[in-house]
Amino acid sequence: MKVVVFCKSVPDTETRVKLKDNRLDKSEIKYILNPYDEFAVEEAVRMKEAGKVDEVVAISMGPERAREALRSALAIGADRGILIKDDVLDGSDTYVTAKVLVKALEKDGAEYGMLLFGQQAIDGDTWHVPGQVAEMLGLPQAGSIIKLEVDPDAGKAVANRLVEGGEEVHEMSLPCVVTCRKGLNEPRYPSLPNIMKAKRKPIQDYSIADLDLSPEEVGKAGSFTEVLSYSLPPKKEAGRKVEGEPEEVVQALVKFLKEEIKVI
C-alpha cells in the first residue's frame, strides 16, 4: 500500500509578522515544514516501519522553497517527493489548492491507501484543504486525530478524533483521509545520515500544464475567495504589574477582578 503525505512550507513559529504595501513582508521570514505535517509524516513513516505500507510519497504545492519542506519529510523517512510549482499558483485559495493536489494524485497514479495531512498549516490556519480533497475524491475522513490503527489487509482504519469533551472513534474503509495533530505521535529528529540520504531521494516537479490545468483555473483567477487586505491586530495596551507581599498583591488582584472586570 502506498500512502501520501501533504507537506507545506510555512513561516517558523517564532516569526514576527511585518506588512509592506498591504502585503506580508516575507523578506526576513525563515521557513520550515509545517509542524502539523510533521505528525503526518511521522505517522506514515511508522506505518512503513511496521510493514503496513510500502511507499510514502510527500507532495507539496508551493514556491521553490517548498522543496526544503519536502526534504525535511524525506529526512524523516518519506521515500520520494512531488513539488507542484508554478508562478500562476500564487494567490490560490484553499479550494484551488485542493483541486491541484487532487490532479497531482491522479497524475501520480491513484493507487494510494491513505492520504495524510496536518490538521492545519500554521500560516493560513484554515483547516480546509484535507476536507476539500476528501470531498472531491469521495473519501471518508477523520480530522484532528490522536490515535490511528490501520489494517491494510482488511482495508480498514480506526481513528480517534480529539473533540470537545472526549474522543470520537471513527471506523473507515480505505482509502481514507486523516488529519494529524499533536498527541498522535512524537516526530523524530532526523539523523544526520538520514538528512544526507534525503538529498539523494527523488523529487518530481510538476507545473500546472503537467497537471492539465489552465492558468484561469488556478491562482486568483480560479479562486472563490480573495484576500482584500492584511492588517496587524490591535496592539494591547500595557497593563499593570504589581509586586510585593502576597497579601497585598492578592488584594489588588481581587479588586481588579471585582471592580474593573466584574468577574467575581
Added chain:
Amino acid sequence: MSVWVIADQRNGALRKPAFEALSEGRRLADQLGTNMEAVLLGHNVEGLCNEIASYGADKVYLIDHELLASYNPPAYARAIGDLIKEKRPQIVLMGGTMTGRDLMPRVAARVGAGLAPDCIKLEIVDGKLKATRPAIAGKVRVEIGYKSDIQIAILRPNVFEKLEPNTSRSAEVEKVSLEPSDLDTKQKLVEFVSKETGRPELTEAETIVSGGRGMKAPENFAIIEELADLLGAAVGASRAAVDAGWRPQSDQVGQTGKTVSPNLYIAVGISGAIQHLAGMSSSKFIVAINKDPDAPIFNVADFGVVGDLFKVVPLLTEEIKKIEAQEG
C-alpha cells in the same frame, strides 16, 4: 436569497457556538432584509426546532435520519451540500466547533463555494459578505472577500454575541429527506470516549485558568482546579505542562493546542512563549501570575502579579471564597 445557519447539535442538545452563529445569522439577515433559515441534522432531534426559532430563525430545514445520528463527515456534507445547491442561500454560517471546522470544508467543496474559517467579524459590504479572520497564529488579520454567489463562513467560538432567546417566536419546519448513498457506509462513528471533567470546554469557556511548567508537579494542579471551579472556569495548560505528562493533550492552549477567546484568561506559572500567546492573546482580559518580573507573559497581561504562585493562588482562592460567602 437568505442567510443560513447550520445548527450544530450533539446528543440532542444545541451547542453554544450554534447559538452564536444563529444570532449572527439573524443580524446579517436583518441587514440584508432577508430571512434567516437554519439547517438541523441528526436523528430524533425535531424537538430542537423551537429553541432554534427562539434565536431568530424564520424557518428550519430538518434533516432527520439515522445515518445522521452521530457525526459522519461524508453523509453530513452530502445532506447539507445538496440542500445548499438546491436552495442557493446567499450566506451559510456555522460555529467553529470541532464538527464545524471539520465539516464545512467538505460542504464548500461539494457546493463549489468560497469559505472563510475562524471568523471574528462579518460585515455586509455592497450586498456581499466580508469576513475578518486571524491568520499566522493571530499575528495578522485578513479580510476575505467572496467571488462565489454562495458565501460560507465558520465563526470562532466565544466571539460573536449571543442574542437573548425569544420563546414567543416560531419557525416553519420543512422536513428534508435523505437518500442513503454508498459513501455513507465508508465511515462510521463507532464509539465516543468521554473525557468530561464537569468543567466547561476550553474553546467555549468564559474564564480559563491555565498552569505551566511553574506548577512543578501534576498534583499541584489541584490549586488551579480549585480556583477554576470557584470561577466556573475551564482548566488549560502550556505545552510544557502537557509534554511533562501533567495534563492531558486536550488541555493544551497554543499554536499546537487550542485557540481560545475567553473573557478572562489567568496564566499561572506560564512564561508566555510566542507559541503559547498564539492560542490565547485574543482573550478579552489576561491575568498573569509569575515570579519572574521579566516573563514575556506580562507584555500581554492586563493585570500582572509578580510573585510565587504557590502563595498567590491559594490566597486568591481564599479571598474569592470570602467575598462569595459575604454576598451569599
